[in-house]
Amino acid sequence: MLRSNGIRYNPRMGNLDISKRIRQAAEDGDPFAQFEMSLDFDFGTYGEQDFQKAADYLTKAANQGHQSAEGNLLLQHVLGQAKTYPPEVVFARLKNRARSGDREAQNNFGLCFQFGYGAAQDYGKAAVWFRRAAEGGLATAKFNLGGLYYEGNGPEKDPTLAIEWYTRAAEQRDELALLQLGNIYQKGLGVEVNLKRAALLYLIAYKQGSVRAANHLGFMFKNGLGVDQDKPIAFQLYLESVNGPDTPEVAEGISYRGTAYYWLGFMTENGEGTKRDLRAAKRWYSRGSECGQSNCTDALARLRPATAPKRRRNKTLN
Numbered sequence: 001m002l003r004s005n006g007i008r009y010n011p012r013m014g015n016l017d018i019s020k021r022i023r024q025a026a027e028d029g030d031p032f033a034q035f036e037m038s039l040d041f042d043f044g045t046y047g048e049q050d051f052q053k054a055a056d057y058l059t060k061a062a063n064q065g066h067q068s069a070e071g072n073l074l075l076q077h078v079l080g081q082a083k084t085y086p087p088e089v090v091f092a093r094l095k096n097r098a099r100s101g102d103r104e105a106q107n108n109f110g111l112c113f114q115f116g117y118g119a120a121q122d123y124g125k126a127a128v129w130f131r132r133a134a135e136g137g138l139a140t141a142k143f144n145l146g147g148l149y150y151e152g153n154g155p156e157k158d159p160t161l162a163i164e165w166y167t168r169a170a171e172q173r174d175e176l177a178l179l180q181l182g183n184i185y186q187k188g189l190g191v192e193v194n195l196k197r198a199a200l201l202y203l204i205a206y207k208q209g210s211v212r213a214a215n216h217l218g219f220m221f222k223n224g225l226g227v228d229q230d231k232p233i234a235f236q237l238y239l240e241s242v243n244g245p246d247t248p249e250v251a252e253g254i255s256y257r258g259t260a261y262y263w264l265g266f267m268t269e270n271g272e273g274t275k276r277d278l279r280a281a282k283r284w285y286s287r288g289s290e291c292g293q294s295n296c297t298d299a300l301a302r303l304r305p306a307t308a309p310k311r312r313r314n315k316t317l318n
Contacts, residue, residue, distance in 0.1 A: 019046060026057065034061035035069045042072075044244075055082035071097070075108045078117050091118025098129060106133035107141040114144070114153075123154030134165065139172035146177070159190035170201065178205040179213060186216075186225070195226030215241035215260045222263065222273070231273030238264050242287075261288030262296050269303070278303060 019040070025033035038057035041050045055076050061069035070093075076082035077090040085093075091112055097105030110129030113122045127148050133141030146165030149158045163184060169177030182201035185194040199220045205213035214237045220227055222234035241260040265284035267273050282303050288296030 026060075029060075029064075031061040031064040031066040031069065034058075034064075035066055035072075038069065038072065051076065051081035055084060058082075059084050071102070071104050071108070074105075075111075078108055078111050078115060087118035098132075101136075103133045103136045103138040103141070106130075106136070107138055107144060110141070110144065114148075123148060127154040134168075139169045139174040139177065142166075142169035142172075143174050143177040143180070146180075150180075163190055173204065173208065175205050175208060175210050175213075178202070179210070179216065182213075182216060186220075195220075197226075199226035209244075211241045211244040212256055214238070214244075215256050218260065218263065222267075231267065233273075235264070235267050235273035238267075258288045258291030258293030258296065261285070261291060262293055262299070265296060265299055269299070 022033050022036050022040075026037045034057045038054040038061065040046060041048065041054035041057065043049070055073060058069045058073040058076065062073050073082060073084065074090050074094050074097075077085060077087070078094075091109075094105050094109040094112060098109040106129050110126045110133070112118050113126035113129065115121070127145065130141045130145040130148065134145050142165045146162045146169065148154045149165065150162035151157065155161075163181070166177050166181045166184070170181045178201045182198045182205070183189070184191060185201065186198035187193070199217070202213045202216045202220065206217055218234045218237035218241060219225070220234075221230045221237060223229065238260045242257050242264070261284050265281045265288060268275075268277050268284060269281035270276065282300065285296040285299045285303065289300055
């Protein structure tokens, strides 16, 4: 799948309304505009992230022969974000594209085997196709192959090879590889702990627009890990991590948002990096609890007596 390059821009430049012009062209049936609209909804460029609308535009563009649109649409099916075609059709189309040498299709065909989509789950076959795409230079495939070595699915578990493939992907600025490698250096998983490198890798991902990287950086700045401690910056980073849309690969994994809500609540409750405000803290904890964050639920129970409205006593008339 094509990924956002992280460039942030103002959709209005003078009298040039880019979004409106592209939307109108898409409605007029132009496949290039339809593909652009799909990316806008895929990545939430203008604040609205909607995979179904993205799939609708991809279908329209793919039906007109737009090859990248078809590739993205097939991947959306594998990821469970679209249901335009049955699994066996998606599997067959990806197989044909993969055999033709399409690196993206080879990676996505590997995902079919990894997830058991359109075929029986087979990590060994997934590794074969990830490797083909990885050796062809595709960063996403390098990350996926690293994941198989890291977990020991298919290939035998090998942290050294996992880190090698994660590093190759991170060198190409792959967002998930940057985050995973940052976590490995932060926690010393198979390598020496290197907090400065971990922070740097998170910064590079953040520079590309990753709001999950903002979450990681918030933790680093809050605790002074690999960077000078700066709690106001940490608070702002946590805000960004819950307010911005994330890449399609992690948009449905809301657990990291729950973590950010917890720290926003904690910092607001204790006046760290922001003004102390128990009612505001309660609101942050409530959002985290809705994400299934248990420590937010516990914090709500703890704050309930302190934030409950005080009852007025009625004065008795003598």
